[in-house]
Amino acid sequence: MTTAKPERKSFDIIGAPFNQLGFVPTDNNTVQPLREPDERCWLGLTEWIAVRNQRWGGDIRDMGDVLPDDRIRQHLHYGKKEQALAAYCQLLHPQVLATYQQGRVPIILGGDHSITVGTLQATLDYFQPRNESVAVVWIDTHADCNDSPASNLHGKPLAMLMGEYCHNGWQVASDSLLKPESVYYVGVRDLMPNEAALLERHGITNYNMEYIDRHGFRQMLSTLVEQLETHYDRFFVSFDYDSLDGAIYRACATPNVGGLTAREALTLVHTLAAHPKFVGMDLVEYLPEKDDNGVSKELMIKLIDAVWGFRM
Numbered sequence: 001m002t003t004a005k006p007e008r009k010s011f012d013i014i015g016a017p018f019n020q021l022g023f024v025p026t027d028n029n030t031v032q033p034l035r036e037p038d039e040r041c042w043l044g045l046t047e048w049i050a051v052r053n054q055r056w057g058g059d060i061r062d063m064g065d066v067l068p069d070d071r072i073r074q075h076l077h078y079g080k081k082e083q084a085l086a087a088y089c090q091l092l093h094p095q096v097l098a099t100y101q102q103g104r105v106p107i108i109l110g111g112d113h114s115i116t117v118g119t120l121q122a123t124l125d126y127f128q129p130r131n132e133s134v135a136v137v138w139i140d141t142h143a144d145c146n147d148s149p150a151s152n153l154h155g156k157p158l159a160m161l162m163g164e165y166c167h168n169g170w171q172v173a174s175d176s177l178l179k180p181e182s183v184y185y186v187g188v189r190d191l192m193p194n195e196a197a198l199l200e201r202h203g204i205t206n207y208n209m210e211y212i213d214r215h216g217f218r219q220m221l222s223t224l225v226e227q228l229e230t231h232y233d234r235f236f237v238s239f240d241y242d243s244l245d246g247a248i249y250r251a252c253a254t255p256n257v258g259g260l261t262a263r264e265a266l267t268l269v270h271t272l273a274a275h276p277k278f279v280g281m282d283l284v285e286y287l288p289e290k291d292d293n294g295v296s297k298e299l300m301i302k303l304i305d306a307v308w309g310f311r312m
Helices: 045-056 070-077 081-101 113-130 157-161 193-202 209-215 217-231 262-273 295-308
Strands: 011-016 060-065 105-110 134-139 183-186 205-207 234-240 278-284
Touching: 011 081, 011 113, 011 295, 045 060, 045 295, 070 081, 081 105, 081 113, 081 278, 105 113, 105 295, 113 134, 113 157, 113 234, 113 278, 134 217, 134 262, 183 217, 205 209, 205 217, 209 217, 217 262, 234 262, 262 278, 262 295, 278 295
Parallel strands: 011 060, 011 105, 105 278, 134 183, 134 234, 183 205, 234 278
Antiparallel strands: none
């Protein structure tokens, strides 16, 4: 695997605590508990950002949270979930875009995985008009390309972005569509039949847990980086908490046994984020109220820290 020389980058933390379209919807702000220290966790994200900035010369800003407004709450009240998501993404999209316009790297903290409709769309809208090809590395238990109108929208963001979800008035402008061949899955181990068919139909790359078991984690990572280096100008990473081994890490709506270890996840995130072609990341689906002992909070903070410099 080619070892890319890290470059100095500036980072914006953007909170996106929109948790209404997942398996366990909640009005609770899932981002704020990450910022604050508590009796279970030795350090909060806010304090750790200060440490990185003051002691290590980092350039990290916390831009606060993009919160749902009354219009979004009204859509949700009447069961208009696609309209609620579109309205929320209309708030989130310009915040992410502004970070790119300032030459900075966004780290967006969710929220359920539907928020990636806004984060990834902003990434595509910024780079693709510059004739720069963009890939997305999707680290998840699930493929999130369910094209059925049934079930929750947090299982559909890639279908929505690829133009494969054509229900309830949802549409994406043709010049903003995500190309299926630009999706690289890591850690997927729970596919719906229609998702498996979609992956096969488009030939989408899937480094699932079976692939990792057969070839080894390091070989998978080397192959992934080689593909990104060879075929793309930029890449965005979307990390779902449930990609972790649900036998240990259960602070989410859909814990799933048999996923990535903490060391694998940290190595994966650090390696990708250190690459010159990396442009941003979201981390989604962490639910503090399900984090009984604070272990998952510490791991989430370490994963965020891995983006801007933590070494294994």
